[in-house]
Amino acid sequence: EDQVTQSPEALRLQEGESSSLNCSYTVSGLRGLFWYRQDPGKGPEFLFTLYSAGEEKEKERLKATLTKKESFLHITAPKPEDSATYLCAVPQGGSEKLVFGKGTKLTVNP
Amino acid sequence: NAGVTQTPKFRILKIGQSMTLQCAQDMNHNYMYWYRQDPGMGLKLIYYSVGAGITDKGEVPNGYNVSRSTTEDFPLRLELAAPSQTSVYFCASSYSRDGRDTQYFGPGTRLTVL
Numbered sequence A: 001e002d003q004v005t006q007s008p009e010a011l012r013l014q015e016g017e018s019s020s021l022n023c024s025y026t027v028s029g030l031r032g033l034f035w036y037r038q039d040p041g042k043g044p045e046f047l048f049t050l051y052s053a054g055e056e057k058e059k060e061r062l063k064a065t066l067t068k069k070e071s072f073l074h075i076t077a078p079k080p081e082d083s084a085t086y087l088c089a090v091p092q093g094g095s096e097k098l099v100f101g102k103g104t105k106l107t108v109n110p
Numbered sequence B: 001n002a003g004v005t006q007t008p009k010f011r012i013l014k015i016g017q018s019m020t021l022q023c024a025q026d027m028n029h030n031y032m033y034w035y036r037q038d039p040g041m042g043l044k045l046i047y048y049s050v051g052a053g054i055t056d057k058g059e060v061p062n063g064y065n066v067s068r069s070t071t072e073d074f075p076l077r078l079e080l081a082a083p084s085q086t087s088v089y090f091c092a093s094s095y096s097r098d099g100r101d102t103q104y105f106g107p108g109t110r111l112t113v114l
Helices: none
Strands: A003-007 A010-014 A019-026 A033-038 A045-050 A056-059 A062-066 A070-075 A084-091 A098-100 A104-109 B004-007 B010-013 B019-025 B031-038 B042-051 B054-057 B064-066 B076-078 B087-094 B109-113
Touching (some): A003 A098, A010 A019, A019 A084, A045 A062, A070 A084, A084 B042, A098 B042, B019 B031, B042 B064
Parallel strands (some): B010 B109
Antiparallel strands (some): A084 A098, B019 B076, B031 B042, B031 B087, B087 B109
């Protein structure tokens, strides 16, 4: 069964304190891995798509990387406005359906 | 472009009532999806559609129905609402042929069944 596991469930950082979020997956024939950001009371907002091991993408203070078993979302010198829940998802083997992890709730204190 | 829009934003239902959650997209996407999100449980797929007139069940379809008569609209129908259907519902769309394309989400509908 395809699974996506995110860790930690919650993470508190001080402003400027860099860290990483993890997304591990078990899926046959990875066809992509998606990262989303979700603010309270809003829908998920697309951040990145990674398609192959070794690929990296960056956006402001965020950098996503992908290996054959997991993806990391690195947050460099975070600011309070980076506080949100970060979700990762992979297409279920052989279909157009996404399997989502439960998310990591990030809080950045000023 | 408005992207994916959903109405209503909030709704309270009594047990046994019915309602339709509306979803529309203006991106000319072929694929549309309905998810529910419960606290600590992640997003679960309810139904999806690969085009007008074609729908299929997701992971948690019981108690729901969908139809897709146009490319733009994908309403979700709740029949005989139950407390277990209290959740936040998200509609999404993508121009996807094999799951590699990005799904774009609407703002959600928060539903409470009492």
